[in-house]
Structures are given as structure tokens and as C-alpha cells.
Amino acid sequence: MSGRDRERGEVDEGESLLEVRNLCKYFDNDGGLFGGMTLDREFPFVSRNPSTVRAVEDVSFDIKKGETLGLVGESGCGKSTLARTVLRLLDPTSGSVDFKGEDLATISGEPLRRKRQDMQMIFQDPQSSLDPRMKVGPIVEEPMRAHGMLDEEGREARAKELLEKVGLDPQHYNRYPHAFSGGQRQRVNLARALSVNPDFIVCDEPVSALDVSIQAQVLNTMQDLQDEFDLTYLFIAHDLSVIRHISDRVAVMYLGQMVELADKEELFENPQHPYTQALLDAIPVPDPRSGGRTNLLTGDVPSPIDPPSGCRFRTRCPVLIQPDEFDMSDGEWSAVVEFQRAVKRREFETTNRREVRQQYFEEAPTGDAGTLIDDALSHISDEEWAEAEALLTESFADASVCATDEPAYEVSPNLGDGRHYAACHRVRDAAVASGAAADLDAPGSGPVEELGADD
């Protein structure tokens, strides 16, 4: 591989290969003639309300050379958009993506195309990411041809070598993708990504479509290849078991934002963000004696068109922080939160004041909070749901620090010595850095000094 006609900024092992800073990607719907248009049955029949989907908002992280950064989150949280924006397959709305010291967000055209030789991607669906009318050999050779690597014979030899490396038979150079099983197709994808000898591969749910037994084979192969070719992975998955198996560090996303980032062991054994905890609790364990899942989250992910203020997870958070003006016990506060969410979801039918009180308030709060609850109950018995909802939301949910301030903290890890970022106000007392300093963009950030006692 010496005939390369481009310069490469080399990065040493353990140094940042990729630095993403305050990256945002918005999608709007007001493009085109009918953009943002909605039809109505009443006059004026047509209205225009342009809205913006904030798919990725203010995300910062580093990936060091040779490591695997796992990225988890539920469907729709912006994982894939983030990956595509990092690779400049989508243009970022703002922010920067430094790859080997060059900002990908500002370059375009030929320089960007040449950069792509160092960054490759593997997609989720092994079926649709391979051209069914091309043979496997030419598929693997195509990136090399696009980047002018080697001559015809050299490319064929390298394609065959790579097929063997990923665990296929080089003799299948002349087969079409349909002759391969799902796991084997994903191996072809791997070989294609490797063909231009990249430093960095983004794997977007590469094993989600495969059976467990095949999944294990592909994951093992990916690890072997990482060691052999010195690769850096950004590994996206929604399956935490897979993430735990393959990652060195793990980032958790919720509704377009990163809520926690830490070393793998630290994140799994000492999670700080309630969302991470909820995700971990939700993983099914293949063991009938494990007692099943506990503490399940309720509700659905809110729409990214109009995300909640402050902490985006607060509408589902099981441990929302009580506003300072109240002085309720934990039991009372959680009853209030549960009641507010139930009203919002119209979860119960009855408007009978006593029944509702019995259902939600074993410990009824007194004082200001008690008065507010009483008012809300009166609204409900008058069937004024909207008023009750507004009152409860305004006085309780929106008054919490979780709604007013955007959290960003860094805590000292229990395991290992990596940095541990957690966007949750509950860790504010144990935090060693907060706000912008806790963002992973603190320039020249060395090891963080231990301040504040651990809990």
C-alpha cells in the first residue's frame, strides 16, 4: 500500500482521531412550493406552519485512534443522523467535525471526496446496501477504483485477499449478493469498507438484522479486523448487550442530545443519568431466574420538533427534581409527578374527586402544593382537563430545575480513569465541572482534579 498519492496527517494511538464540537443538524419543512403547508376544514383552509426537527443538537465528543465508541439510544433519537453528519453525508447546521485536524464541516468538493478514503461506513441492512446486479468482487473493488488505488490486477488481488480476511471464500469473487446469507453479505460490506484502507469506520447497526448466532460471528470478525488493521469504530446500536461487548467507551443519546458518555465499565456499572439507568434496567437478561425487568419507563419519546426545555428527558424521568419552593417528602413529590403525567395522558376516566385522590395520593401533600392539587382536582371534577393539565404542568413540572436549566456536568469516575460526562442535575453536587467546562471540548483538558466528595 505504498502507491498512495495523498498526504495523510498521521495520528498516534490514543490521540483524538475525531473531535466533534457542538454539532447541530436541523431539518426544516418549509422548502419547496408546498413546504410546511397543512390543510384544514375551516377557513382559510390552507395554513403554513414551518417547523424544524432538531434531530441532533449541541453534541460534542472525541474518538481516540484505535478505540470503539459505542452510541446507543432508542429509535428516533438521532443516532444515524449524527453518524451521517459526522461523515459529512449530511451538511451540519452548525458546529465542527475535526478529523485528523481538518474541519470536515468547512471543506467540500474534491478535498472532501478524497477525505472519504479515510472514513467508511457500514449500514444496517446488508440486503439493500449491496447492488444486486454487481458481483461481489467488483463491489469490493469499487471504492478503490473511485479513489484511484492500484491497477486492475492489483485491485482484484486485494479484493480476494479482503474477502478471505473477512471470512469468505475468495472463490466467491464472481458471485452475486443474492447467493449469500445475511451474515455473509454483512461481511462483503466489511470487505468493501476495508478496501480503501480507512482509519475510521462508522458502523450503523451492522448486526441488528442478523440472527444471534451470526451476530456473534460478525462481531468477532469485526474485533479481529480492528486489531489487524488498527481501525477506529463509531459503533451504533440500540442493543446494549452488543454495545457492552464491542465498545471501549459508550455514549448514550436521547432526543438528539448526548446525555451520558463514559468508559464502558463505568457506564454499565455506575450509570449517573436516569435515562441510562432506565435503558440498562430495560435490557432483558437471558435468565429466567433474573426476575425480569424493573423500573420501566412510561410514555413515549416526545417529538423533536418541539423538545422539552432544559433536560429533554424530564417528561419521562422517574426522579425529577422538586422545585425549590416546595417542601414535600419524596413520596409526596413522586405522587404529584405521577398525577401530573397521568392527567396529561388522560390515563383515567373517572372525574370523581375522591376516587382520583385515592388512586394517586396515599400521602397527600399539604401547604401550597396541597392547595394546587385541590384546585386541579376541582378542575377535573368539572371535566376541565385542559385547565387541570395546564395548572399542574406550570406549577410543578415546569418549575423544576430540570425544566429551567440545561444540565451538563462531569463527575469523577468510580471505575477506570476516563472522563464521565452526565447531563443530569442530580449529579450537580458530586460534579467536578459543570456547564461548558463539562462539555468534552475543554481545550487541552488534562486529567480532572478531584473536587467535591463522591456520594
Added chain:
Amino acid sequence: MSEPLLSVDNLKTQFFTEDGTVRAVDGISFDVYEGEIVGLVGESGAGKSVATSSILRLVDSPGEIVGGEITFKGETIFGLEEGDDGEPRPRDDMLSEKEMRRRIRGREIAIIFQDPMESLNPVFTVGGQLREFIEINRDLSGEEAEEEAIDMLREVGIPAPESRYDEYPHQFSGGMRQRVLIAMALACQPDLIIADEPTTALDVTVEGQILEMVTELQEKYDTSFIWVTHDMSVVAEICDRVNVMYLGEIIEHAEVDDLFYETKHPYTQALLDSMPRPDKTVHELDPIKGVMPEAIDPPSGCRFHSRCPHAREVCREVHPEQRDLADEGEPTHSAACVMYDAFEVGYEESRPIETEATGGFSAGLTETGDGE
């Protein structure tokens, strides 16, 4: 134990294609009793979905049920007898197509499919579809059915059901659509619900919510379930008894605890070993070698022998039938593997064979060539 609710005996379903006969389901037998959740586990291509479609007689040409017997509450869903010309023909007591359609499907046995978007009609409202289903199957008037539909939506945890009633499927999230299908399945209070990978397309958090809901509803209505899945964790969580399928056959059957703690069949063991664990860090996964062979040309003898770490000569020759390996007085735990003494085919004396899946055109990583 009392009479089983559903009993499947030696069921065989085959597809007659240009390339030959695909024996998708090849002689499976299992029972479902009242109020229990029976798991049907296996990788893609094991024949799980064909088996469940066969129970409802939904197999289409070129597929055909060619043998076996399915009994549901004493009625014959499928059964053959020898005709005058020596050819098998449907028995007289077998339910007619009309009876199946009007009485069994939906009313007595409901089914929930994997992809909730494809099971709901995108041009009708969710409430309308649910109402229609209730109206037809329970002979209620339109208004009563609507009330019932809203109640069902609330029961399965749809927020603000009165206003969501008039929304279209695309306005629902994946988890909510699946809830609607569960509401639809439960609406006629069937005795048996077949759930064909209903949570596979969902996130873990939503999957957890749905499984919890199913457990609650199952207790409330005392419905039996056949739960088809490829995910051992889901099995561990909700099933009472489990059947493990490989290439059209059931190779192990046990109560859920026995299956995980006293695993008998090497395939089940391999399946468990190949899963990454969420509760601990595993450095190297132990995958099953190779891929599942085609059902059109299954390996001789034990069908798993080509991928089995314990394969011996005898495995290639003898086709094991499932046998009960449990101790006296213990619940049934059967497996189809000649490794166990109960089979008496001389496994111990037989010579180990090289597993075919380790060489040639396989998915195992070959250790050749080095450098870039």
C-alpha cells in the same frame, strides 16, 4: 393435567417449488394448555412462522400441510385419513374453510404479527379498524363497538384514547401500533393468541412495556399464548414452557427454567453461548459455526450435526426422535440428541467427525494471509 387447549401432532408443512420440495416444518408436536405461554424459539429459517400459519391453516400455495393433526378444543383444525384410492384426504370432522374463517380465526385464535405497520390499513383510522373488527366478530352495534374499542385502547395503555381513536396508523409510534394490534387480538377474548415476533421491531424500553402489559392482560383474561421469537431473553422473561426449533424440527422441549439451567441439546446450548450479555462483559463470544443449511436439502441424520461441536459418526447416520430425558416425576424435558444414553445408538463408541462448517464456503474466519 387436563386436556390441552391446542394439540399439534406430527405436523408437516412443505413447499413445492421448482427447485424441489422444501420441508419447512417436518413433524413437530407440541401442546398448549389453558392459561400458559408457550415459546417457540429458533433462528430465521427454522420454520417458526410456517408452523404458526399452519395452525390457522393460512399456508398458501405452493405451500401445503401434508401430514399431521391439529386439534383445538376437541375440534379438528387439520386431520387426514386414507382415502379409497390410498391417497390421503381431509377427514370429515375437519373444520370447513368457512367455519375456520367465521368461527376460529380472530374469535377463538387470534394472531399478532411482527410488523405492526403492515398489519394495519394505512387509509383507515385506527379506531375504525378496531371497531369494525369488534362489530363483525362480536355482533355488537356500531356504537357499542366503538365504546368497546375505546375501552380496549385504554386497556392496552394508549394515552387519551378518545382522541387517538380518530387518528391514522402513521400517527402512532411503533410501540403504540403494536399495542393496537394486541387490543385487536384481545378484543374478542380468544382462548389462544399466537404472537409472531411481536416485539422484535421495537426498542428494549418499549419491548419491556409491552411484555409487562401482556403478562398483566394474560392473567386478567386467562388467555393462552404461543410466543414465537428468536430472542432467548424474551423467552426467559415470559414463557412457561419452551420449544426450540431447528430446521423444521423441534429439538428440545422443556419448562423455561430447565431449558436455561439444564440445557440438553447442543444447539440450545450454542444459542445461549452466542448471546452477548448485558449484565457482564464477555471478551470473546462463542458463535455457532456456519450457517443453517437449506430446508430443501437438510443434512442426513441429526440435522444439527454439520454445526455441532459434539458431532460423531453416528450423528450423520441416525435421525434422533425427541425423547423425554427428565427423571421420574419431573416435568417433561425432551431433546432430540443421541448424546444421551436413552437413545442407545452407541454414541460413546462412535468416532468424532470434523465439523463440516469449519472449512470451505463458511462464515467462520479463516486464518490465512497476513499484512495489508
